[in-house]
Amino acid sequence: MKHFISADQFNRENLDELFDLTQDIVANPSKYSKSLEGKIVSVMFFEPSTRTRLSFESAILRLGGKLIATENAKTASSASKGESLTDTIRILQGYSDAIVMRHFDVDSSKVAASVANVPIINAGAGSGEHPTQALLDMYTIRESKGHFDGLKVAILGDLKYGRAIPSLLKLLSIYDNITIYALSKEAFSLPEEYIELMNKRNMKYVKCNSFSDIPKDVDVLYHTRIQRERFEGDFGKEEFIINEEVLNNFSENTILLHPLPRTEEISSDVDNNKRALFFKQAVNGMYVRMAILAKLLGKM
Ligand code: ASP
Ligand code: CP
Numbered sequence: 001m002k003h004f005i006s007a008d009q010f011n012r013e014n015l016d017e018l019f020d021l022t023q024d025i026v027a028n029p030s031k032y033s034k035s036l037e038g039k040i041v042s043v044m045f046f047e048p049s050t051r052t053r054l055s056f057e058s059a060i061l062r063l064g065g066k067l068i069a070t071e072n073a074k075t076a077s078s079a080s081k082g083e084s085l086t087d088t089i090r091i092l093q094g095y096s097d098a099i100v101m102r103h104f105d106v107d108s109s110k111v112a113a114s115v116a117n118v119p120i121i122n123a124g125a126g127s128g129e130h131p132t133q134a135l136l137d138m139y140t141i142r143e144s145k146g147h148f149d150g151l152k153v154a155i156l157g158d159l160k161y162g163r164a165i166p167s168l169l170k171l172l173s174i175y176d177n178i179t180i181y182a183l184s185k186e187a188f189s190l191p192e193e194y195i196e197l198m199n200k201r202n203m204k205y206v207k208c209n210s211f212s213d214i215p216k217d218v219d220v221l222y223h224t225r226i227q228r229e230r231f232e233g234d235f236g237k238e239e240f241i242i243n244e245e246v247l248n249n250f251s252e253n254t255i256l257l258h259p260l261p262r263t264e265e266i267s268s269d270v271d272n273n274k275r276a277l278f279f280k281q282a283v284n285g286m287y288v289r290m291a292i293l294a295k296l297l298g299k300m
Pocket of ligand 1: 124130162163164224225227259260261
């Protein structure tokens with residue numbers, strides 16, 4: 001795998017391999033502390049980020065690599081003077097061995113990969129995909145459930161503009177007998193293209209109108225933030241808020257995930273609940289990103 005731009009690049013085998021490597025990195029970090037020795041990675045974020053950018057930066061440093069970065073490439077790089085993305089990539093590949101990029105255009109990582117001679121890693125592309133997010137989501141699910149076949153997953157929040165959900169659906173579609181329950185305000189319903197994708201890939205899709213339409217023994221509740229930066233107008237606040245009372249209506253084995261940042265959709269009274277795994281998820285992200293970098297660039 002040269003570039004890493006879509007969750008569709010994964011199958012059961014390479015996903016298992018990546019997660020086994022992640023587990024080994026967690027257990028034996030010193031074994032990997034020189035994996036990226038001599039390598040420089042560009043970190044170019046054209047959109048805001050806390051977790052993805054800093055966990056990638058930490059991952060690079062923990063693997064013994066170095067990085068060059070712009071905190072806000074939209075205004076602080078020469079993109080603000082009108083330089084094209086392809087020209088930017090042609091320059092960065094002369095300075096570094098891989099490029100981790102977040103960009104507001106859905107096609108940005110494909111466009112970057114079309115001219116790049118070093119690996120491009122998609123760290124979020126408009127409302128298209130966020131594949132490394134989906135990998136850390138799946139890793140967190142594997143840690144707590146131990147399997148993927150037969151899972152029942154409820155997706156909530158902004159199913160229209162969010163990019164974490166499309167990548168997650170693609171990874172889940174690798175497995176058998178997956179059921180997706182979708183609960184959102186009408187304005188943020190899942191686009192038809194993802195309903196078709198689930199049909200084609202033999203996933204069961206159930207549109208829900210309230211929490212009570214989601215079965216009590218659902219394996220995963222995956223909530224997301226309304227992506228206000230991606231649309232004009234005001235569709236109001238999130239209607240389906242998960243608090244302790246709502247969470248307690250589900251089985252003890254139901255886990256609660258969220259890509260973060262959260263806003264109003266999950267209240268802080270669930271933070272210490274053992275089923276609320278979103279902070280763990282964010283830490284897992286660093287280890288999964290270490291595994292991705294080690295695979296793409298590392299001495300292994
Ligand atoms: N951080 C995730 C993303 O960049 C989710 C979000 O921002 O709501 O897609
Ligand atoms: N989950 C996620 O991508 O977070 P950031 O936007 O803070 O990177």
